[in-house]
Amino acid sequence: MKVYLKYKKEIADDTLLFGFDSPDEALSYTPGQYACLKLPLKYPDEKGPERYFSIVNPAGQDRSIEIATRISGTGFKQILAGMQSGDAAKITKIGGKFILPQDVAKEIVMVAGGVGITPFKCMLADLVLKEEKRRVTLLYSNKNKANTAFYDELSQMAPAGYLVNAYFVMTRDESWPGPRGRMNARFIADNIPGYAKRYFMVAGPPNFVGGISQVLEELGISDVRLEKFFGY
Ligand SMILES: Cc1cc2nc3c(=O)[nH]c(=O)nc-3n(C[C@H](O)[C@H](O)[C@H](O)COP(=O)(O)OP(=O)(O)OC[C@H]3O[C@@H](n4cnc5c(N)ncnc54)[C@H](O)[C@@H]3O)c2cc1C
Known part of the structure; x- marks a missing residue:
């Protein structure tokens, strides 16, 4: 699905948070799951145009998704860091089993x-x-x-x-x-x-x-x- 950058902000040294909007499709996930983000590669990156990122914002804000990452010199991270409000990217997959246990009594x-x-x-x-x-x-x-x-x-x-x-x-x-x-x-x-x-x-x-x-x-x-x- 296509997403558009809404905002980015520094949340720690060399660490940025990115907020994307998904105007066309609702995003459905369970807290703890990851999204696979695909960027149009302007610079070469030996690992390709996609990376997994755990979703940061709570479910229920169904047309927005936040991710956070340490910024480095890879092509992918440089393109991500340089994105401007309104720039497009894709979420190609949402998944993962790292979620809270159903038993609410667990410590x-x-x-x-x-x-x-x-x-x-x-x-x-x-x-x-x-x-x-x-x-x-x-x-x-x-x-x-x-x-x-x-x-x-x-x-x-x-x-x-x-x-x-x-x-x-x-x-x-x-x-x-x-x-x-x-x-x-x-x-x-x-x-x-x-x-x-x-x-x-x-x-x-x-x-x-x-x-x-x-x-x-x-x-x-x-x-x-x-x-x-x-x-x-
Ligand atoms: C299920 C899943 C969820 C993920 N969620 C996140 C997420 O929420 N945020 C996120 O940033 N990444 C997450 N990742 C990892 C992400 O997909 C990238 O692989 C990662 O950010 C590295 O990006 P990069 O390939 O551009 O390389 P780089 O950012 O350049 O990192 C690769 C190299 O940098 C060095 N390095 C830089 N920072 C560190 C560090 N903190 N600790 C150890 N070595 C470091 C190491 O030498 C490493 O080989 C997740 C991966 C999976 C599988």
Whole structure:
């Protein structure tokens, strides 16, 4: 389906959010799913004109779709970053099984590495929109605060009752007053009471997701869903 850029904005260092409109067709998705975005390639890109992006905005805003990404030097990202309001692109597919469990009683731990926050932002914004409170804890790892997309919105969610707790963990920020370093087994055991029985959802670059899934295995946690952002 054809979509048109409505707005773009910087949401963290080197990280842009893009809002597209789909005037001709309604978009249907479940929070956590991805869209495959196809751009008219003006510069060469060895991986071609399409990339998958988790949808950021909650379902129900049926003619608009937001995605967010780290901008780099690939042809695709350069064209995306240079798009102007009204420019056309295509969504060639919407899909994915990385969605909230149907059982609303499950105690969920969302673990995001960098831009891997996108599917969780969608799920959480959808819960806020529906005023549905579930027991969700967020563990969100970034290099530093300037690199942390959606920091303000996410840090308001625990006080508003949409998160049990949010841990912003920085790997390279000496001045960060909160937790620092890589999330390891000790960090999870110390901060997530009853972790063995929680439902873990992990999203981000493959290295991050692979590392966390090893940590969860070490801790004997088996109820785990993974979303690897292949391409990073
Ligand atoms: C289901 C699914 C959902 C996805 N959702 C998103 C999404 O919401 N947002 C998004 O940005 N991408 C998402 N991706 C990945 C996306 O499709 C691209 O593959 C990715 O953005 C890389 O884009 P690029 O090929 O233009 O290369 P680049 O952006 O240039 O990235 C490729 C290279 O840059 C380096 N790199 C740059 N940033 C990082 C980083 N943060 N961590 C590790 N290495 C890095 C690595 O060396 C890597 O090889 C998703 C992928 C899948 C499969």
